[in-house]
Each structure stands twice: as C-alpha cells, then as structure tokens.
Amino acid sequence: MPTDFYKYHALGNDYIVIDPNKSALALSEENIRLICHRNFGVGSDGILFGPLLEAGGMRLRILNPDGSEAEKSGNGIRIFSRYLVEAGYVKGKEFSLITAGGTVAVAVLDGVGGLIKVDMGAASFSSADLPASGPAREIFGETLALGEAEYTINCVSMGNPHCVIPLDDISRETAERLGPLVENHPLFPRRTNVQFLKVIDRANIRIEIWERGAGYTLASGSSSCAAASVAHRLGLTGPEVKVHMPGGVIDIDIRPDGHVFMTGPVTGVMTGSFAPDLRRQVGLGAVKQ
Ligand SMILES: N[C@H](CCC[C@H](N)C(=O)O)C(=O)O
Numbered sequence: 001m002p003t004d005f006y007k008y009h010a011l012g013n014d015y016i017v018i019d020p021n022k023s024a025l026a027l028s029e030e031n032i033r034l035i036c037h038r039n040f041g042v043g044s045d046g047i048l049f050g051p052l053l054e055a056g057g058m059r060l061r062i063l064n065p066d067g068s069e070a071e072k073s074g075n076g077i078r079i080f081s082r083y084l085v086e087a088g089y090v091k092g093k094e095f096s097l098i099t100a101g102g103t104v105a106v107a108v109l110d111g112v113g114g115l116i117k118v119d120m121g122a123a124s125f126s127s128a129d130l131p132a133s134g135p136a137r138e139i140f141g142e143t144l145a146l147g148e149a150e151y152t153i154n155c156v157s158m159g160n161p162h163c164v165i166p167l168d169d170i171s172r173e174t175a176e177r178l179g180p181l182v183e184n185h186p187l188f189p190r191r192t193n194v195q196f197l198k199v200i201d202r203a204n205i206r207i208e209i210w211e212r213g214a215g216y217t218l219a220s221g222s223s224s225c226a227a228a229s230v231a232h233r234l235g236l237t238g239p240e241v242k243v244h245m246p247g248g249v250i251d252i253d254i255r256p257d258g259h260v261f262m263t264g265p266v267t268g269v270m271t272g273s274f275a276p277d278l279r280r281q282v283g284l285g286a287v288k289q
Helices: 029-036 074-086 172-183 221-233 276-281
Strands: 005-010 013-018 047-054 057-063 094-099 102-108 116-122 140-146 149-157 161-166 193-201 204-211 215-217 240-245 248-254 259-264 267-272
Touching: 005 074, 013 074, 029 047, 029 276, 047 074, 057 074, 074 094, 074 102, 074 116, 074 221, 074 259, 116 221, 140 172, 149 221, 161 172, 161 221, 172 193, 172 204, 172 215, 193 221, 204 221, 221 240, 221 248, 221 259
Parallel strands: 013 047, 057 094, 161 193, 204 240
Antiparallel strands: 005 013, 005 267, 047 057, 094 102, 102 116, 116 259, 140 149, 149 161, 193 204, 204 215, 240 248, 248 259
C-alpha cells in the first residue's frame, strides 16, 4: 500500500501532512473536510500540503478542517519542518518556508525529535492587517458585545488573524461558548482565531483557544505568539513568555524588532494509507498492484 499521509501532533494540535510530490490527491474543500473528520475520515486539526517546490523555495499550504485555508500555523510550521527533515527535503538545521502569511525562518534544534524554533515574523496590531472592518486603527482595548455581555478585545495579526480576550477565569467552556461568536463576528470579514487569556505572572500566561475553521484545540502556535504579544504590549509580561495551554507549553521570545520567536516540540504519530473506500471517496484511483 502506498503511503498517503504522515500524521504528527504539536502539543495535541494534530495535523496530517500530504505531500503533492508523492500523492495525487486533489485538494477540494470536500476532500479536506472528509479527511479531517474525526469519525468519517482520518481525523485531524488540519492538513499541511507541501512542499510545493517553487523558484523562491518551498511553499506550505495550511488547510483547516472546515476546508478553509489559513495564512499561517505555528504548530503546523513546526510539524511540517520535522517532515521536511525526515523526508530528506532539507539537510541542514536551518531553512525557510513560504506560507501565505509570509516567509518564516526555521531552526531544528537538537536534531530530529527535538525542539523546533520559528521566527513567526512581527506581530501587527493594525486593523487592516487582520483584517477587521471599520476605520483603520489598532483594535486594542476595544469593547465587543457578545450576547448579553461586553468583552475587552485586543486584535493582532501573525499573518493570520487573532482576537485576544483577557479574563480573570478561563476554561474550555468559555472558549466553546464565546469562541464561535467571536470567530464569526461581522467585525472580522475573514473570521478570526480567538484566545482567552489569563496572565499568571511576568513570564507565564495561560490561554484557552478557539481556532478559526477548526474550533477548540489543545494548543496553537500562532495563538501563543498573538496572546504573548498582547500580554507584553499590555505591560503584563516581559518579552520572554511561557504560554500554557491544555496540550502543553510553548516558549515565546518577542525581540526588540518586533519579531516573535516560537519554540516548541513535535511528536510523530503515524504514516498511513487511505483504505480503498476512502481513496474512492477522495477521488484517488485504486492502488496499482
Ligand atoms: N486555524 C488557524 C490556522 C492554524 C493555527 C494553529 N493551529 C497554530 O498552530 O498556529 C487559522 O485559520 O488561522
């Protein structure tokens, strides 16, 4: 049986790598939703499609389980970097990756299976970069009505959009109740990722996450960058922040030039083949014996 996909997780935020140089899969919204479905498919928080080998380098496409395409994914970039090393696409420890949200610099620390550090680029607080509707501004400390209550929101782009809401108490229940209301709010023409933030001390924060196009996830790299950038901008932390999530901890380092560095682990789960039924459903022919 041919290998159709490679599954990894990053602190419980799991992704399926599909390599177009090895698979003929057509990336339709229907195929993405089916493959990512936890009951009818393989099950995943998204698909990492690449490397697309271009003159400028290697491109990674990031697909959410609802079929939408994301500009960036921190955990996805770390996972895909691990795949590139294991698949022999890169020999050294440092390389760059092209994403729809910009080119990122990667450093594989401690060899395969070790931590991976990514320069996720500079956080932008500009409403135009999110994008967010209304006059061009920084959405920092704005009030947003959600149902009967009002919340203070702080929006930041890491290439993909984020809305960070500081609260005294955060929980999965909060994320699942309020997350969809924010994700789909008319303020965000391309929707948004949502983080509920609790600052623990000047070096530690905790977040609960509701991801655009994916829902509740146990960890998120770009969310970690966004939430740490907001906490730091609010003067509540230093530039080096440990972001605690249900799936584990990511280290964030906000440099003086504004670039946000993210360091975290990747865990291999499996390589797999689609069964004949699923191959037919996603439009892949029968396996040539
Ligand atoms: N759902 C996100 C992409 C994945 C982000 C997350 N898994 C990460 O590790 O950054 C979006 O639509 O922008």
